[in-house]
Amino acid sequence: QKEVEQDPGPLSVPEGAIVSLNCTYSNSAFQYFMWYRQYSRKGPELLMYTYSSGNKEDGRFTAQVDKSSKYISLFIRDSQPSDSATYLCAMKAGSTLGRLYFGRGTQLTVWP
Amino acid sequence: GAVVSQHPSRVICKSGTSVKIECRSLDFQATTMFWYRQFPKKSLMLMATSNEGSKATYEQGVEKDKFLINHASLTLSTLTVTSAHPEDSSFYICSAGDPDGYTFGSGTRLTVV
Numbered sequence: 001q002k003e004v005e006q007d008p009g010p011l012s013v014p015e016g017a018i019v020s021l022n023c024t025y026s027n028s029a030f031q032y033f034m035w036y037r038q039y040s041r042k043g044p045e046l047l048m049y050t051y052s053s054g055n056k057e058d059g060r061f062t063a064q065v066d067k068s069s070k071y072i073s074l075f076i077r078d079s080q081p082s083d084s085a086t087y088l089c090a091m092k093a094g095s096t097l098g099r100l101y102f103g104r105g106t107q108l109t110v111w112p
Numbered sequence: 113g114a115v116v117s118q119h120p121s122r123v124i125c126k127s128g129t130s131v132k133i134e135c136r137s138l139d140f141q142a143t144t145m146f147w148y149r150q151f152p153k154k155s156l157m158l159m160a161t162s163n164e165g166s167k168a169t170y171e172q173g174v175e176k177d178k179f180l181i182n183h184a185s186l187t188l189s190t191l192t193v194t195s196a197h198p199e200d201s202s203f204y205i206c207s208a209g210d211p212d213g214y215t216f217g218s219g220t221r222l223t224v225v
Contacts, residue, residue: 008153034213043118043205043216044156088155097144097209104155 003027006089006103015112019076023089023103026070030091030101033065035074038086038105047087048074079110114140114210118217125196125224133191133220135206141186142208147179150203150219162189196224 006023013019021035032051036044048063050056056063062075072091076083089103115138125131135145143164148156160176162168162183170176178200180192189208193200201224206217 006155036216041203041219041221043116043207043218046213046215049213097214099146099158099161100207100214102155105153107153 003101004089004091004103006106008104008106010107010109012109012111013079015079015081015110017079017110019079019083019108019110021074021076021087021089021106021108023072023091024070025072025091025101027093027101028067028070029093030070031067031094032092033063033072034090034100035061035063036088036090037083038088040085044088081110081112084109114138114208114215116142116206116208116215116217118206118220120220121218122221123223125222127197127224128195130192130194131196131222133193133204133206133222135189135191135208135217137187137208137210137215140208140210142189142210143186144209145183145189146207146209146214147181147189147191148205148207150205156205159191193222196222198224200224 004025035048038044053065053067060077064073086105086107088105090100117136145162147159159174160168160170162181164183168181183189205219
């Protein structure tokens with residue numbers, strides 16, 4: 001079993017839709033959770049960074065972490081064509097700069 | 113925010129030659145840098161972790177003699193792909209640990225012909 005599972009999609013939605021992206025994980029030691037956006041042929045860009053369980057909101061983006069279920073989500077409200085990208089979840093155990101464990105990424109297309 | 117500059121963005125080389133990829137942290141000191149490889153439609157595969165002034169730690173299955181990593185200063189880490197072969201063609205990305213987490217370079221598309 002992979003440490004982090006993420007449905008690769010592709011996911012295609014109309015502009016304005018609410019998008020839900022999810023990851024599950026198996027390692028209960030993970031405490032720090034991140035969502036990255038990656039445009040084609042570019043490096044990942046950090047969207048959200050959360051610690052432990054709970055919700056975090058930043059503009060149109062909301063990150064949720066449910067450690068009891070080992071499940072994290074990213075919601076995008078009022079999706080825009082510019083949100084079309086691959087979204088990668090990532091997580092790590094300790095607070096030091098240890099390695100990140102990534103999901104496969106979900107390819108999202110928002111059509112006008 | 114933190115910025116990591118990675119060069120070149122794209123390189124084509126002949127089989128058997130070596131290629132060097134640079135990763136610089138522009139406005140912060142990065143004691144730890146990570147090198148990843150990414151295949152099309154796949155996630156990032158961690159190749160190695162480099163700490164300034166010490167030898168890199170390679171992940172299992174990564175040939176340390178083929179992928180030479182040097183982290184000689186707090187702002188620069190380099191990955192050299194030695195004696196490159198077509199199977200080394202891939203997208204290579206560096207990441208630096210910064211005060212707010214991890215910042216990634218823009219990646220290098222390596223094509224070995």
